Amino acid sequence: MASDNIQLDKNGHLKHFLSTEGLSRNLLFDILDHAESFAGVGDRAVKKVPILRGKTIVNLFFEPSTRTRTTFELAAKRLSADVLNLNIAQSATSKGESLQDTLQTLEAMHCDMFVVRHASSGAAHFIASQVSPRIRIINAGDGNHAHPTQAMLDMFTIRRHKPDFTKLKVAIVGDILHSRVARSEIHALTTLGVNEVRVIAPLTLLPSKVESLGVHVFHDMEKGLENVDVIIMLRLQRERMRNALLPSEKEFFVSHGLTEEKLKAAKDDAIVMHPGPINRGVEIDTQVADGERSVILQQVSHGIAIRMAVMAMCMGSPDELSAVES
Amino acid sequence: MASDNIQLDKNGHLKHFLSTEGLSRNLLFDILDHAESFAGVGDRAVKKVPILRGKTIVNLFFEPSTRTRTTFELAAKRLSADVLNLNIAQSATSKGESLQDTLQTLEAMHCDMFVVRHASSGAAHFIASQVSPRIRIINAGDGNHAHPTQAMLDMFTIRRHKPDFTKLKVAIVGDILHSRVARSEIHALTTLGVNEVRVIAPLTLLPSKVESLGVHVFHDMEKGLENVDVIIMLRLQRERMRNALLPSEKEFFVSHGLTEEKLKAAKDDAIVMHPGPINRGVEIDTQVADGERSVILQQVSHGIAIRMAVMAMCMGSPDELSAVES
Amino acid sequence: MASDNIQLDKNGHLKHFLSTEGLSRNLLFDILDHAESFAGVGDRAVKKVPILRGKTIVNLFFEPSTRTRTTFELAAKRLSADVLNLNIAQSATSKGESLQDTLQTLEAMHCDMFVVRHASSGAAHFIASQVSPRIRIINAGDGNHAHPTQAMLDMFTIRRHKPDFTKLKVAIVGDILHSRVARSEIHALTTLGVNEVRVIAPLTLLPSKVESLGVHVFHDMEKGLENVDVIIMLRLQRERMRNALLPSEKEFFVSHGLTEEKLKAAKDDAIVMHPGPINRGVEIDTQVADGERSVILQQVSHGIAIRMAVMAMCMGSPDELSAVES
Numbered sequence: 017m018a019s020d021n022i023q024l025d026k027n028g029h030l031k032h033f034l035s036t037e038g039l040s041r042n043l044l045f046d047i048l049d050h051a052e053s054f055a056g057v058g059d060r061a062v063k064k065v066p067i068l069r070g071k072t073i074v075n076l077f078f079e080p081s082t083r084t085r086t087t088f089e090l091a092a093k094r095l096s097a098d099v100l101n102l103n104i105a106q107s108a109t110s111k112g113e114s115l116q117d118t119l120q121t122l123e124a125m126h127c128d129m130f131v132v133r134h135a136s137s138g139a140a141h142f143i144a145s146q147v148s149p150r151i152r153i154i155n156a157g158d159g160n161h162a163h164p165t166q167a168m169l170d171m172f173t174i175r176r177h178k179p180d181f182t183k184l185k186v187a188i189v190g191d192i193l194h195s196r197v198a199r200s201e202i203h204a205l206t207t208l209g210v211n212e213v214r215v216i217a218p219l220t221l222l223p224s225k226v227e228s229l230g231v232h233v234f235h236d237m238e239k240g241l242e243n244v245d246v247i248i249m250l251r252l253q254r255e256r257m258r259n260a261l262l263p264s265e266k267e268f269f270v271s272h273g274l275t276e277e278k279l280k281a282a283k284d285d286a287i288v289m290h291p292g293p294i295n296r297g298v299e300i301d302t303q304v305a306d307g308e309r310s311v312i313l314q315q316v317s318h319g320i321a322i323r324m325a326v327m328a329m330c331m332g333s334p335d336e337l338s339a340v341e342s
Numbered sequence: 343m344a345s346d347n348i349q350l351d352k353n354g355h356l357k358h359f360l361s362t363e364g365l366s367r368n369l370l371f372d373i374l375d376h377a378e379s380f381a382g383v384g385d386r387a388v389k390k391v392p393i394l395r396g397k398t399i400v401n402l403f404f405e406p407s408t409r410t411r412t413t414f415e416l417a418a419k420r421l422s423a424d425v426l427n428l429n430i431a432q433s434a435t436s437k438g439e440s441l442q443d444t445l446q447t448l449e450a451m452h453c454d455m456f457v458v459r460h461a462s463s464g465a466a467h468f469i470a471s472q473v474s475p476r477i478r479i480i481n482a483g484d485g486n487h488a489h490p491t492q493a494m495l496d497m498f499t500i501r502r503h504k505p506d507f508t509k510l511k512v513a514i515v516g517d518i519l520h521s522r523v524a525r526s527e528i529h530a531l532t533t534l535g536v537n538e539v540r541v542i543a544p545l546t547l548l549p550s551k552v553e554s555l556g557v558h559v560f561h562d563m564e565k566g567l568e569n570v571d572v573i574i575m576l577r578l579q580r581e582r583m584r585n586a587l588l589p590s591e592k593e594f595f596v597s598h599g600l601t602e603e604k605l606k607a608a609k610d611d612a613i614v615m616h617p618g619p620i621n622r623g624v625e626i627d628t629q630v631a632d633g634e635r636s637v638i639l640q641q642v643s644h645g646i647a648i649r650m651a652v653m654a655m656c657m658g659s660p661d662e663l664s665a666v667e668s
Numbered sequence: 669m670a671s672d673n674i675q676l677d678k679n680g681h682l683k684h685f686l687s688t689e690g691l692s693r694n695l696l697f698d699i700l701d702h703a704e705s706f707a708g709v710g711d712r713a714v715k716k717v718p719i720l721r722g723k724t725i726v727n728l729f730f731e732p733s734t735r736t737r738t739t740f741e742l743a744a745k746r747l748s749a750d751v752l753n754l755n756i757a758q759s760a761t762s763k764g765e766s767l768q769d770t771l772q773t774l775e776a777m778h779c780d781m782f783v784v785r786h787a788s789s790g791a792a793h794f795i796a797s798q799v800s801p802r803i804r805i806i807n808a809g810d811g812n813h814a815h816p817t818q819a820m821l822d823m824f825t826i827r828r829h830k831p832d833f834t835k836l837k838v839a840i841v842g843d844i845l846h847s848r849v850a851r852s853e854i855h856a857l858t859t860l861g862v863n864e865v866r867v868i869a870p871l872t873l874l875p876s877k878v879e880s881l882g883v884h885v886f887h888d889m890e891k892g893l894e895n896v897d898v899i900i901m902l903r904l905q906r907e908r909m910r911n912a913l914l915p916s917e918k919e920f921f922v923s924h925g926l927t928e929e930k931l932k933a934a935k936d937d938a939i940v941m942h943p944g945p946i947n948r949g950v951e952i953d954t955q956v957a958d959g960e961r962s963v964i965l966q967q968v969s970h971g972i973a974i975r976m977a978v979m980a981m982c983m984g985s986p987d988e989l990s991a992v993e994s
Contacts, residue, residue, distance in 0.1 A: 058452035062396030064424075070714030072742065083447070086426060090398065090451055093424045098716075098745045100738060113945035121735070121944060124968035125742055126710035292447060293439035316450035384778035388722030390750075409773070412752060416724065416777055419750045618773060619765035642776035 022144055032144045032153040033326045035162040036204040044171065044207055050325035051172050051318070057094055058320060067328050068097035071128045075101045077156075078134040083293065084156050087316075088131045091323035100127070116146065123148055129331060130154070137161035137196075152330040154323075160196055166291050167200035169322040171208060173315050174246055177287050181205075187214040187240050187282075188231075189272060190250030190299050191221045197291050198250055199229075206230045216240035218272065220262060237272060241281040249274050249290045252299050265298045275301045279309065287311045348470055358470045358479040359652045361488040362530040370497065370533055376651035377498050377644070383420055384646060393654050394423035398453045401427045403482075404460040409619065410482050413642075414457045417649035426453070442472065449474055455657060456480070463487035463522075478656040480649075486522050492617050493526035495648040497534060499641050500572055503613050507531075513540040513566050513608075514557075515598060516576030516625050517547045523617050524576055525555075532556045542566035544588060544598065563598060567607040575600055575616045578625050591624045601627045605635065613637045674796055684796045684805040685978045687814040688856040696823065696859055702977035703824050703970070709746055710972060719980050720749035724779045727753045729808075730786040735945065736808050739968075740783045743975035752779070768798065775800055781983060782806070789813035789848075804982040806975075812848050818943050819852035821974040823860060825967050826898055829939050833857075839866040839892050839934075840883075841924060842902030842951050843873045849943050850902055851881075858882045868892035870924065872914060889924060893933040901926050901942045904951045917950045927953045931961065939963045 023039065025031040030043065057063055073092045075085050080103060092099045104118065113121075122130065129152040132140045137159030144153040157163040178184055186205055192198045192215050205213045206229070215226060216234045227233055234240030241247060252268065262268050274288065288300075288310045296302045305312060349365065351357040356369065383389055399418045401411050406429060418425045430444065439447075448456065455478040458466045463485030470479040483489040504510055512531055518524045518541050531539045532555070541552060542560040553559060560566030567573060578594065588594050600614065614626075614636045622628045631638060675691065677683040682695065709715055725744045727737050732755060744751045756770065765773075774782065781804040784792045789811030796805040809815040830836055838857055844850045844867050857865045858881070867878060868886045879885060886892030893899060904920065914920050926940065940952075940962045948954045957964060 064396040070716040117946055120965055121968050124965040125972055294443055313446055313450040316447050320451055390722040620769055639772055639776040642773050646777055
């Protein structure tokens with residue numbers, strides 16, 4: 017994945033959004049600030065801005081996901097773009113067409129942006145490296161590698177509650193090993209200058225050398241959550257675990273599931289986050305998920321704003337963008 | 343299902359449209375009058391009004407139905423809303439998310455209205471009772487309980503041909519037992535003051551105590567159709583009948599299928615209705631379905647107008663509505 | 669298929685677009701000229717014209733095809749129409765509704781145009797003969813019979829490179845027998861006055877009496893390609909071949925696959941076309957497909973313009989059309 021300069025144009029503006037890795041603190045703040053200007057659109061009577069009118073955005077999903085596809089589709093429609101949903105897993109390559117040919121065909125149709133989800137790590141980068149300079153790529157999740165819009169909506173949610181990142185202790189809890197969300201969050205949190213980033217997981221669910229990412233490793237919830245401001249629970253990716261890396265869901269809940277009891281270790285005003293969909297009683301207790309510390313549904317709302325922001329920025333002329341804010 | 347007050351806001355305006363049961367005669371007439379103002383939109387060169395521009399309407403189908411989904415999608419698009427089609431049966435809950443979490447997630451995305459179809463009776467009421475006050479619910483069919491937009495498009499079609507409900511004899515024929523359409527029609531017809539509502543069915547296809555709904559029961563077509571103004575044939579829900587409640591489709595046609603011969607019992611200017619899709623030669627003869635007394639295709643057209651009307655009314659500010667009529 | 673007058677209204681304007689057979693040279697040129705006026709829309713910042721705003725176009729696909737459906741959906745959206753995608757194979761007729769009833773139901777919903785793909789030859793003609801005069805039909809491929817928009821986008825592409833059809837030698841290569849594309853191209857090329865149309869295929873992949881269409885038959889690539897201006901490769905329809913009509917894909921490539929070597933027989937400035945998706949190494953070598961003589965991706969772009977043109981022409985008032993060109 018080496019350099020992520022491919023994400024920027026020659027003026028340093030966002031061109032593709034593939035990963036939070038390799039982007040500057042300023043650029044991440046820029047994304048958050050843009051998202052602020054879109055956050056109000058959802059509350060308007062007319063939830064639509066004309067920024068991407070006449071643009072064609074393709075949801076290019078090689079791995080099915082109704083939920084993520086829906087958020088991108090909504091974000092695109094609220095920007096007034098035309099949206100095509102292509103579920104490649106089910107259809108196009110059934111005729112044996114190569115990925116390259118699929119991409120070139122969509123380019124030839126004058127599509128402007130591909131929102132890519134793929135089971136292979138690096139797929140979105142690869143596609144960004146192959147398409148013509150006219151096309152913009154948003155990574156909607158690639159293998160175990162990255163899910164940058166999820167990470168940025170989390171940063172947005174954190175900032176709304178805790179404006180100064182440099183003062184925060186943040187714990188990410190669960191299946192770090194298989195989590196593209198965790199990877200993207202760790203890069204975003206460290207880049208934004210968070211005081212301390214912790215990961216809490218059983219040994220079997222941690223990548224080797226995870227400390228090299230700048231995080232502190234904990235295996236025990238009570239110690240790991242001590243005095244933190246933000247708790248990010250991860251979804252237990254049952255469908256992604258090929259081997260028996262943990263004894264049972266029930267045992268996982270006992271050791272690493274978030275309960276009111278375990279939550280006491282954190283600061284009194286700590287917020288609880290989760291990318292959804294939630295496995296209640298597996299990684300999080302219902303009481304906590306629905307409790308007053310939970311900001312899980314705010315994350316969903318912010319997800320639309322973040323996706324509108326990165327779509328507009330990548331496609332974007334700054335002139336058009338400034339129109340929203342007025 | 344007890345009270346349907348959940349359908350009304352505190353000023354008595356339509357908020358959700360879940361059932362024809364429990365709504366006042368005035369309100370039903372109000373729906374019909376609104377639909378009149380939308381009925382012309384389908385004939386315009388530009389079949390679009392800006393009433394719901396910037397609103398997000400979700401077709402939340404827990405039971406697949408291309409036909410019904412299509413009519414709601416068209417109605418929403420002609421109101422200029424953005425439409426999301428979610429086939430929950432196939433997708434979202436495959437990740438094990440609870441209904442509650444699915445609903446809250448869609449709310450957090452600032453969706454405005456859910457059009458719900460579900461195999462369980464009461465599902466739309468349940469969902470309406472769970473969502474935040476911002477959300478509007480339209481019932482697109484729940485189990486054997488209700489299908490109120492179908493009932494109202496039928497009332498609309500009847501009124502176009504026979505303006506005074508109080509003078510009418512209406513017969514509903516066929517599988518009353520499994521028909522949510524029949525239930526919603528009976529409530530609408532009695533509320534609108536129809537002179538006499540009859541149901542005609544074999545004993546095995548009648549709910550127990552159906553007379554308590556205010557209908558007269560007939561088992562014989564010739565007697566039941568005598569002198570009626572309106573005949574509503576029901577679809578034989580083959581896919582919904584779990585047991586052998588009738589000997590064969592052929593025998594059903596002989597006893598309860600509508601033929602030119604049986605039609606003679608009705609008034610000379612009686613109209614013939616059917617919710618579609620038609621099983622030709624099972625519940626209705628081709629000659630009758632395509633004959634001059636049939637208003638079946640008018641029902642389809644009116645279905646778009648009725649759906650536009652209830653969507654607009656539930657979402658709606660009266661100010662915006664009056665704009666269509668000008 | 670006899671007469672194609674069904675395609676024209678009483679003033680000789682295009683009403684349905686079912687086949688290139690039976691249309692006059694003037695009308696084909698008219699389509700190409702209209703497509704020129706739409707070709708630039710794909711390069712605009714706002715890729716949208718308001719010509720079909722408020723119209724409802726239904727993609728009525730009885731045979732699934734993501735690629736073709738996508739091009740029609742994009743063309744319709746860029747004309748500002750509302751689009752319904754109905755995959756009839758999967759859904760509607762599962763309830764046993766007849767084709768006739770499906771069509772009448774969509775008509776009653778005030779749909780304006782059906783884009784039809786069907787596995788049976790003649791399906792689009794049949795549908796055009798059944799629907800009410802208000803409805804327009806575009807054939808998006810019917811059995812082995814016709815695929816007229818593909819043929820016209822090919823004509824458009826040829827004219828962009830070789831403006832005078834009367835001077836051209838054009839070779840169509842491959843599985844002529846099963847190709848609706850080939851049939852539509854042969855009719856278009858001969859109508860447009862092309863000097864010589866050749867087909868090159870093994871005996872087993874040629875229809876009987878193909879010469880009666882006005883083409884010269886070759887079995888050998890070197891002789892058939894000699895001195896041609898345009899080479900149209902056909903996709904080897906593996907999914908459409910029911911019997912073992914050719915020994916193997918590899919042998920087919922050796923005998924009839926287009927390579928740089930075989931290409932030498934053609935004129936130095938000959939262009940290479942293919943309707944896509946490509947089977948690299950089966951009917952065309954990668955070097956040729958991606959080489960400088962290939963205009964395959966231009967064909968894709970022109971496909972949107974041609975589809976916009978025929979949709980607008982069929983639906984259309986000439987007054988509205990002239991607005992695009994200004």
